[in-house]
Amino acid sequence: MSEKTKAPHDYQLSQLRVLESEAVHIIREIAAEMERPCLLFSGGKDSAVMLHVAAKAFAPARIPFPVMHIDTGHNFPEVLEFRDAEVARFGVQLIIASVPEAIERGFVREEPNGSRNRIQTPVLLEACEKHKFTALFGGARRDEERARAKERIFSFRDEFGQWDPKNQRPELWSLYNGRIHAGESIRVFPLSNWTELDIWHYIAEENVALPPIYYAHEREVFDRDGMLMANNEFCRPREGETTFTATVRYRTVGDATLTAAVRSDARDVQAIIDEVGATRQTERGATRGDDRATEAAMEDRKKEGYF
Amino acid sequence: MDLLRFATAGSVDDGKSTLIGRLLYDTKSIFEDQLEHVEKVSRDKGREYTDLALLTDGLRAEREQGITIDVAYRYFATPKRKFIIADTPGHIQYTRNMVTGASTADLAIILVDARHGLVEQSRRHAFLASLLQVPHVVVAVNKMDLVDWDQDVYDRIHAEFTGFAARLRIRDLMTIPISALNGDNIVERSAASPWYAGSSLLHHLENVHVASDRNLIDVRFPVQYVIRPHTKEHHDYRGYAGTMAGGVLKPGDTVTVLPSGFSTTVEAIDALDGPCEEAYSPMSVVVRLKDNLDISRGDMICRPNNMPNATQDIDAMVCWMTNTPLRPGMKLVIKHTTRTARALVKDLQYRLDINTLHRDDSTGELGLNDIGRVRLRTTQPLFIDDYGKNRDTGGFILVDETTNVTVGAGMITDSS
Incomplete structure (x- = not known):
């Protein structure tokens, strides 16, 4: 076929490849313009995809910034194992900001309900200050939650790490403004335009490794407020809650005291894609105690410096 | 599956949120927990029907004040396409928000209330879509149920809008009579408008041809980042990473690098999945060149017989986005492609x-x-194209040097 006969639609990327290119552009932009970036890595599927995309953005060189895990101490062991394996595989430096350690030295205090969701924010901010990070990559997506839907890809944070939804920098074309004063920082969300289903299609196409808890397995669980909680050292049934064994998987991975499992037989990526495509519940609505607290739970936490 | 980005614009109460809620609902992009929430709030507020507009309800700060603060992004997909909606509020700071939402849009939907016809804001929205060179514009004449699906009403609005648009640079304009509330002409063509021969809104969104909207003629590759692995295995590797901003680039092509003006040959192009024979917008790639030239971020790779204008004098239409006014004599930071x-x-x-x-x-x-139309003098040359020819090499932002806030957006008018 001669070049002249090629039509514009021959030069078209699939939507997933457009999203991937956009994410790579954003990640490279930060690496080029910001002094000390860092990638937040929880071991969840979104951060796993983000790390995978970051590696592709700089190949054959290594990822030119460290990754940080905000360790609440309430971890699924499979996730910690996965974290360490990924860090070794990509040859990146791992920084751990530990909530239990911060509790021990009196920097933060354990909340009455035992959740460390809120107190991880000061620990995150302290670690940023200590390491002088000017930009933090997060795997948040705009389809997750109503506050996220309005956040910029480059999200400016003041010296307290706070997000001000009424005072965001306009973001046009693919031009991003990461200029800051000392002490201020930028949170960067390269996967902003991805949906949960996009993440899973990408995991399938790219063979992205994930912690095994994302796939269906047998687990001892109990029912709490309509959510299936795992019976483990962080989360024991209260009176009236009885445990039973069920085939479940996790749709999100967060603090083990708050993150619920869903009943599922999806043991591989394709089965999960079929399940997610047919599901009638949002991932946060179905599995996250932290977002159920109030209607504006996420908005409030972001204003305090959370992702 | 490909991607369509569209922006929605409408005045207050034109039914924009209802339309978006309707698109999400009818394409089954609404989850049960979201719908239950909306049903509950609708009942609490004493509405007679489930108010789909509540689906796009944003921040608490907005609900408290009953306003929309900012551009919100929504997502849905059909078997044919994935869609990203930039939902821009109609009132507060509408220009700034619509300019932001329209800058990346393939298509803009302008909502008009059939009872009121073209109002001042509809004209503004049409003008902004034209200024930002959104390739496709759809005028959705909403609330047709409230004018009894009167064809004359629709025809009048259609004629008036077409007349106004003729004074603008709108390449593709279409109007559709709809009722977002009842879902008429949204997914399926409605029996309520037998006189309307066009397609439904969703059918149009799924089928509008956007592949030709990109510039595939003029090769533009702004160097974003230089990749040098410094490893034994890739000791001499030197790659120029960036996003294709125009044209089709191939290994073996002769290229010129600006600002140096040196020419060389493309040795290889590494896409994200390995070697690539053709790179085009919006691919993120790494370009390797035959000769070792001094190239860094902000340089532009193009073809020797097709170069952008390298100049320090920029003429542009500027949209100003902050309270402190723009005045001659002011000094600002300009970000254009990867150059600052x-x-x-x-x-x-x-x-x-x-x-x-x-x-x-x-x-x-x-x-x-x-x-307004502004002339700028920059400290170093920028490699520019007319915005109408290439949105990526024709658009720039202005940043306040002291506050670091993005204060303006510019669309270059280059006659050279």
Whole structure:
């Protein structure tokens, strides 16, 4: 076929490849313009995809910034194992900001309900200050939650790490403004335009490794407020809650005291894609105690410096 | 599956949120927990029907004040396409928000209330879609149920809008009579409008041809980042990473690098999945060149017989986005492709009244949400194209040097 006969639609990327290119552009932009970036890595599927995309953005060189895990101490062991394996595989430096350690030295205090969701924010901010990070990559997506839907890809944070939804920098074309004063920082969300289903299609196409808890397995669980909680050292049934064994998987991975499992037989990526495509519940609505607290739970936490 | 980005614009109460809620609902993009929430709030508020507009309800700060603060992004997909909606509020700071949402849009939907016809805001929205060169514009004449699906009403609005659009640079314009509330002409063509021969809104969104909207002629590759692995295995590797901003680039092509002006040959192109024979917009790639030239971020790779204009004098339509007005003599930071420079406002030629398109050349400043023609002088040359020819090499942002806030957006008018 001669070049002249090629039509514009021959030069078209699939939507997933457009999203991937956009994410790579954003990640490279930060690496080029910001002094000390860092990638937040929880071991969840979104951060796993983000790390995978970051590696592709700089190949054959290594990822030119460290990754940080905000360790609440309430971890699924499979996730910690996965974290360490990924860090070794990509040859990146791992920084751990530990909530239990911060509790021990009196920097933060354990909340009455035992959740460390809120107190991880000061620990995150302290670690940023200590390491002088000017930009933090997060795997948040705009389809997750109503506050996220309005956040910029480059999200400016003041010296307290706070997000001000009424005072965001306009973001046009693919031009991003990461200029800051000392002490201020930028949170960067390269996967902003991805949906949960996009993440899973990408995991399938790219063979992205994930912690095994994302796939269906047998687990001892109990029912709490309509959510299936795992019976483990962080989360024991209260009176009236009885445990039973069920085939479940996790749709999100967060603090083990708050993150619920869903009943599922999806043991591989394709089965999960079929399940997610047919599901009638949002991932946060179905599995996250932290977002159920109030209607504006996420908005409030972001204003305090959370992702 | 490909991607369509579209922006929605409408005045207050045109039913924009209802339309978006309807699109999400009818494409089954609404989850049960979201719908239950909306049903509950609708009941609490004493509504007679489930108010789909509540689906796009945003922040608490907005609900408390009953306003929309900012651009919100929504997502849905059909078997044919994935869609990203930039939902831009109609009132507060509407110019700034619509310019932001329209900058990346393939298509803009402008909502008009059938009972009120074309109002001042509809004209503004049409003008902004034209200024931002959104390739496709759809006028959704909403609330047709409230005018009993009267064809004359629709025809009048259609004729009036087409007449106004003729004065603008809108390449593809279409109007559709709809009722977002009842879902008429949204997914399926409605029996309520037998006189309407066009397609439903969703059918149009799924089928509008956008592949030709990109510039595939003029090769533009702004160097974003230099990749040097410094490893034994890749000791001499030197790759220029960036996103294709125009044209089709191939290994073996002769290229010229700006600003140096040196020419060389493309040795290889590494896409994200390995070697690539053709790179085009919006691919993120790494370009390797035969000769070792001194190339860094902000340089532009193009073809020797097809180069952008390298200049320090920039003429542009600028949309001003902050309270402190733009005045001649002001110094700003300009970000254009991957290049950043300082810029002096040499001249403000006129302010455009976006309702009447009247040019006011007696003005000395541009206020918040004003648009005007500005001449800038930059500290170093930028490699520019006319915005109408290439949105990526024709658009720039202006940043305040002191506050670091993005204060303006510019669309280059380059006649050379």
